[in-house]
Amino acid sequence: MTNTHIVLPEEQTQRIDKVLAERNQDYSRSQIQSWIKDKLVKVNNQIVKSNYKCQAGDTIIWTIPEPEPLDVEPENIPIDIVYEDEHVLVVNKPKGMVVHPSAGHMGGTLVNAILYHCQDLSGINGVLRPGIVHRIDKDTSGLLMVAKTDQAHTGLAEQLSNKTVKRKYEAIVHGVLEHDYGTIDAPIGRDQKDRQKMNVVDQGKDAVTHFNVLDRYEGFTHVECKLETGRTHQIRVHFRYIGFPLVGDPKYGPRKTIDINGQALHARVLGFEHPITNEWLEFEKEPPEEFQQVLKELQIKG
Structure with missing residues (x-):
């Protein structure tokens, strides 16, 4: 697939691999550098290297390999x-x-x-x-x-x-949320310092998460999240952004957390219109035992 981008004034003097990383957020910077090495990227119809400094008005044409x-x-x-x-x-x-x-x-x-x-x-x-x-x-x-x-x-x-698919998640987060309901509306893109992570960034894609509190405990909150968009790591990134990272999250959570081999996050409800019959289908599944056990222990502690 071939793509074209005209370098914007705010991208002036940025490296070509960084500019393309912003335009291809599903790919790592190292992958983009390999495209450049394989001569799949041209600036003003010329082959360039990864350290090329873009100029406003440059025409970048790149091909994403199959x-x-x-x-x-x-x-x-x-x-x-x-x-x-x-x-x-x-x-x-x-x-x-x-x-x-x-x-x-x-x-x-x-x-x-x-x-x-x-x-x-x-x-x-x-x-x-x-x-x-x-x-x-x-x-x-x-x-x-x-x-x-x-x-x-x-x-x-x-x-x-x-945005007509119904998706509700359950999560356990660090900290006690004061508000019973809320919406996190913050764009998400690749973290500029760590390409393996996502982050809230000005030039990211629109991302909206609605939440309501199910229960509060000492130092923790059990929340339900409704996705309006579906960005990579959206719930995990959004709750870290507002200061309430998910329990057990090795990538976005605190070092000191409840060890449950990964984040306490469960996609509980899924609803959609059948693409052939147009019938509305909706399904619900309880969180796994490990998730529920954490809630039981938090209830006991108060």
């Missing part, structure tokens, strides 16, 4: 299927499972498990992410919709784009 075709093997991994018909699957993903294969995780993913259960998945997202319309983080548990046909995939993706 992912290398890799065979994804079906694996006999038990999965909790909440709903299934010929077009759509709804799965309750366990904590600790990666959604789709990547360079570091070619096996043991949700896609490997689904392919064993059902051979036909939509091909819109390519060989590494068949059927995957949206994702939840490895250490986030909960409900995920999967498209079995291209027609279903297109319909579900449109609903996500139009």
Whole structure:
């Protein structure tokens, strides 16, 4: 896929790899540098190096390479299927499972498990992410919709784009929230100091999280979150931004936290219009036992 960008005045003197990193937030800076090395990036129709300093008005043209075709093997991994018909699957993903294969995780993913259960998945997202319309983080548990046909995939993706999919999460955060309800409206993009993290940044993509308090404990709060947008790590980044990081979060949480092998975050409710029948479907799954055990211990402490 070929893309074009005219360098803005505020991007003057910035390195080409940094400018492209802002324009391609789903890719790491090292990946972008490899594009430049492979001569997939031109400025004013000239090949440049990663340290090229952009000038206002420069025309950048870059080509995002197609992912290398890799065979994804079906694996006999038990999965909790909440709903299934010929077009759509709804799965309750366990904590600790990666959604789709990547360079570091070619096996043991949700896609490997689904392919064993059902051979036909939509091909819109390519060989590494068949059927995957949206994702939840490895250490986030909960409900995920999967498209079995291209027609279903297109319909579900449109609903996500139009913000009509109902998604509610439960989380446990550090600190005691004073307000019963609130909205966090802050743009999210790549962290400029750590490309493996996301952060609230001025030039990020719009991100809106609504929340309400379910219960308060000594030093902690149990919250329900409703997503209006679905940015990478959105809930985790937003709650750290307002000073209430998620319990157990190794990337965005405090060093001293409750050790539960990842963030206390569960996708509890998922609702959408069936892309073929137009019927409204809504599903709900309780958080896993480990999540509920933390709440029981906090209740005992007061």
